[in-house]
Amino acid sequence: MATATLQRxxxxxxxxxxxxxWAFRLVVVVVVAWGTVGTLRLGRYTGEQWLDFFVFGLxxxxxxxxIALGYTMVYGILRMINFAHxxxxxxxxxxxxFVAAPLATSGxxxxxxxxxxxxxxxxxxxxxxxxxxxxxxxxxRPLRRAPRLVPLITAIGASFFLQYAFRxxxxxxxxxxxxxxxxxxxxxxxGVGILRTQAVVLASAAVLMFALYQxxxxxKVGKAMRAVSEDKDAAALMGIDVDRIIxxxxxxxxxxxxxxxxxxxxxxxxxxxxMGFVPGIKAFTSAVLGGIGNIPGAMxxxxxxxxxxxxxxxxxxxxxxxxxxxxxxxxxAFTMLVMVLIFRPQGILGERLAAKRA
Amino acid sequence: MRKTRVIWAVLVAMVVAVTSWAATYAAxxxxxxxxxxxxxxxxxxxxxxxIAYWLVVAGPDASxxxxxxxxxxxxxxxxxxxxxxxxxxxxxxxxxxAEGGTTAATKLAANRQIVAAIGxxxxxxxxxxxxxxxxxGIVTVSPSNTAPKLTDPKRGPxxxxxxxxxxxxxxxxxxxxxxxxxxxGVRRAATIHDGSPYAExxxxxxxxxxxxxxxxxxxxxxxxxxxxxxxxVLTRIAAGRPQLIYYPIFIxxxxxxxxxxxxxxxxxxxxxxxxxxxxxPDFWKxxxxxxxxMYHSSPDLSVEALGPKYQQFLDKHQKKYGEKPLSAFHAxxxxxxxxxxxxxxxVARKDAQGNTYIGRKALRxxxxxxxxxxxxxxxxxCNPYGDCADPKIAVYQTISADPAxxxxxxxxxxxxxxxR
Numbered sequence: 001m002a003t004a005t006l007q008r009x010x011x012x013x014x015x016x017x018x019x020x021x022w023a024f025r026l027v028v029v030v031v032v033a034w035g036t037v038g039t040l041r042l043g044r045y046t047g048e049q050w051l052d053f054f055v056f057g058l059x060x061x062x063x064x065x066x067i068a069l070g071y072t073m074v075y076g077i078l079r080m081i082n083f084a085h086x087x088x089x090x091x092x093x094x095x096x097x098f099v100a101a102p103l104a105t106s107g108x109x110x111x112x113x114x115x116x117x118x119x120x121x122x123x124x125x126x127x128x129x130x131x132x133x134x135x136x137x138x139x140x141r142p143l144r145r146a147p148r149l150v151p152l153i154t155a156i157g158a159s160f161f162l163q164y165a166f167r168x169x170x171x172x173x174x175x176x177x178x179x180x181x182x183x184x185x186x187x188x189x190x191g192v193g194i195l196r197t198q199a200v201v202l203a204s205a206a207v208l209m210f211a212l213y214q215x216x217x218x219x220k221v222g223k224a225m226r227a228v229s230e231d232k233d234a235a236a237l238m239g240i241d242v243d244r245i246i247x248x249x250x251x252x253x254x255x256x257x258x259x260x261x262x263x264x265x266x267x268x269x270x271x272x273x274x275m276g277f278v279p280g281i282k283a284f285t286s287a288v289l290g291g292i293g294n295i296p297g298a299m300x301x302x303x304x305x306x307x308x309x310x311x312x313x314x315x316x317x318x319x320x321x322x323x324x325x326x327x328x329x330x331x332x333a334f335t336m337l338v339m340v341l342i343f344r345p346q347g348i349l350g351e352r353l354a355a356k357r358a
Numbered sequence: 359m360r361k362t363r364v365i366w367a368v369l370v371a372m373v374v375a376v377t378s379w380a381a382t383y384a385a386x387x388x389x390x391x392x393x394x395x396x397x398x399x400x401x402x403x404x405x406x407x408x409i410a411y412w413l414v415v416a417g418p419d420a421s422x423x424x425x426x427x428x429x430x431x432x433x434x435x436x437x438x439x440x441x442x443x444x445x446x447x448x449x450x451x452x453x454x455x456a457e458g459g460t461t462a463a464t465k466l467a468a469n470r471q472i473v474a475a476i477g478x479x480x481x482x483x484x485x486x487x488x489x490x491x492x493x494x495g496i497v498t499v500s501p502s503n504t505a506p507k508l509t510d511p512k513r514g515p516x517x518x519x520x521x522x523x524x525x526x527x528x529x530x531x532x533x534x535x536x537x538x539x540x541x542x543g544v545r546r547a548a549t550i551h552d553g554s555p556y557a558e559x560x561x562x563x564x565x566x567x568x569x570x571x572x573x574x575x576x577x578x579x580x581x582x583x584x585x586x587x588x589x590x591v592l593t594r595i596a597a598g599r600p601q602l603i604y605y606p607i608f609i610x611x612x613x614x615x616x617x618x619x620x621x622x623x624x625x626x627x628x629x630x631x632x633x634x635x636x637x638x639p640d641f642w643k644x645x646x647x648x649x650x651x652m653y654h655s656s657p658d659l660s661v662e663a664l665g666p667k668y669q670q671f672l673d674k675h676q677k678k679y680g681e682k683p684l685s686a687f688h689a690x691x692x693x694x695x696x697x698x699x700x701x702x703x704x705v706a707r708k709d710a711q712g713n714t715y716i717g718r719k720a721l722r723x724x725x726x727x728x729x730x731x732x733x734x735x736x737x738x739x740c741n742p743y744g745d746c747a748d749p750k751i752a753v754y755q756t757i758s759a760d761p762a763x764x765x766x767x768x769x770x771x772x773x774x775x776x777x778r
Contacts, residue, residue: 056589172416176643268586310590324580326591
């Protein structure tokens with residue numbers, strides 16, 4: 001992030017780049033406003049449908065947010081993007097399938113749904129945690145002092161390794177997750193119908209994020225993590241075992257990803273070896289949107305991305321007369337990423353990085 | 359500047375290689391007793407004739423390609439030898455996407471021993487892949503590509519080596535629309551495609567015919583094949599209040615749509631209909647109980663429609679693999695293989711030592727000249743653009759959605775067949 005620290009020379013006149021960026025901002029604002037007004041004038045959707053879009057987006061966003069936590073925490077401490085994090089998410093969900101399937105066939109799953117769900121979350125969290133810690137030990141720790149690009153490439157390698165290990169072990173087809181009878185259908189919340197699975201996902205994601213935030217802000221270990229993220233060497237001088245804190249960070253991020261994996265399986269009911277890729281990229285986008293290295297930022301970024309993906313195509317693109325707008329869902333997501341990188345490189349909640357840390 | 363020198367050397371070498379290759383390609387090649395513009399394959403006496411498949415045999419859509427590969431394997435068992443040589447089958451996974459098709463075709467194109475290819479599974483693979491094989495003069499017959507544009511009269515010379523035994527979706531889309539309009543009595547329908555040539559082509563044909571019959575298309579949507587959250591797009595569809603959603607896509611995304619459709623308010627009673635791309639027990643795994651009652655348009659695979667030959671094929675299949683066919687294109691693959699074997703025998707020439715020579719262009723021409731070929735799927739006659747099918751389309755309804763009970767015709771039950 002060295003560029004973020006460069007002071008732009010005070011130019012007396014506008015440079016070409018400035019003018020271009022302003023024009024770009026203007027175009028985006030006009031297009032979005034035009035599309036929104038157009039859509040609302042069409043009156044195609046009822047208020048209830050808008051609310052549905054919003055809730056669907058929140059549920060999807062909750063999953064992004066949980067995965068994004070892992071990205072952001074590791075970045076906060078090591079200043080590296082752990083690209084294998086999507087696969088950490090996959091490994092938890094995939095392994096828990098092998099617990100879920102026998103539970104479902106024996107009928108235990110539907111007799112004790114909450115117990116089974118906690119069991120599945122525990123299994124997924126432990127597996128994801130172990131995978132994350134193992135990857136750190138094998139792939140990242142030996143490269144702690146290497147140039148920044150080296151661990152990044154290793155992360156991509158680790159990601160491929162995990163994907164194809166699962167493919168080799170369990171085949172390239174997908175596995176169908178069993179369904180919880182309890183979570184079928186809808187609940188009425190404040191007069192609004194919300195799918196039970198999505199309510200469960202939202203509630204669990206909220207609880208997990210709250211717990212994590214409290215852990216980082218209130219406990220001694222959390223304080224140590226923040227210290228290491230601020231200055232590794234100074235933290236070591238203060239008697240903090242830096243390696244241990246780094247392992248802990250990977251472990252917590254991994255456990256959150258494992259839990260997210262179960263929530264994902266609850267909603268989408270399929271797992272396969274490549275399932276971590278797209279959510280991983282989206283979660284990374286969320287982390288950058290919210291301000292990478294910032295925990296509330298990752299949560300906000302995840303929810304924001306989920307909602308924009310769900311509401312955006314209908315709201316912005318319908319009014320522009322674009323047919324089949326949901327094909328362009330990812331375009332909206334990544335356009336937003338580009339916009340943030342151009343206009344607010346530190347993300348929504350991020351602070352500018354000091355020269356030393358960048 | 360050693361680096362630049364190396365780069366220059368590589369560039370020059372590439373140019374030389376390309377020109378020399380182009381030179382050999384343009385001029386007819388003479389080898390043994392055969393002269394052919396596209397090159398000649400020499401198969402030494404006693405050596406096998408190599409046929410290659412490029413099908414999706416891994417990943418979420420593997421059932422589609424494995425099903426076809428089994429059809430080819432049974433054809434090889436039946437045929438045993440071609441022009442006095444045993445048959446060797448090699449192959450590549452083509453992934454059911456454009457990148458996979460390109461990779462698989464490039465790998466096959468590099469193998470000069472390949473006489474002919476069978477593939478691809480998905481139309482998205484054939485669009486970039488077939489021209490790669492054509493450039494090397496390798497003729498390819500697809501058992502399951504159905505996108506209309508692959509055999510369109512305007513398809514261009516780069517597809518000159520491409521044929522198919524699968525139906526053209528102009529036929530399937532029309533049949534599906536007729537079923538929806540006349541049989542189900544539906545007047546408002548929506549379509550979803552995933553941007554692949556197959557899905558987009560089929561969804562468009564369905565929409566056109568449905569409108570021509572007098573129905574209303576409430577919206578034509580598109581998604582990404584990797585999407586998982588379909589609720590927003592389904593909510594958008596719900597705003598148009600359709601009675602039926604036709605989504606001729608593939609297994610993973612099709613499963614998500616099937617599961618999520620009934621959860622969206624406004625779509626509780628909507629009828630769901632998909633096509634041959636999801637006609638597989640794997641789709642039932644993906645969609646779960648939500649698949650019960652939904653419709654599929656697919657090739658008519660019933661003994662009544664195809665005759666006793668198909669029953670014999672099914673018996674061999676059961677004996678060899680211990681299960682029912684996994685998808686809808688095994689018989690088409692069997693016919694593709696048999697058509698190729700017949701054409702090879704027509705053009706193969708032997709020299710005095712008993713080695714066999716096969717001219718590539720001659721083989722291509724022999725395949726395109728196929729007339730009234732007695733296959734399992736019907737009597738095949740190839741048109742000048744590579745359409746060889748004798749299409750029979752039926753509509754199936756899912757009863758149990760239990761993958762263990764998969765038995766096309768019974769469950770999913772055949773409920774309608776196209777009038778011819």
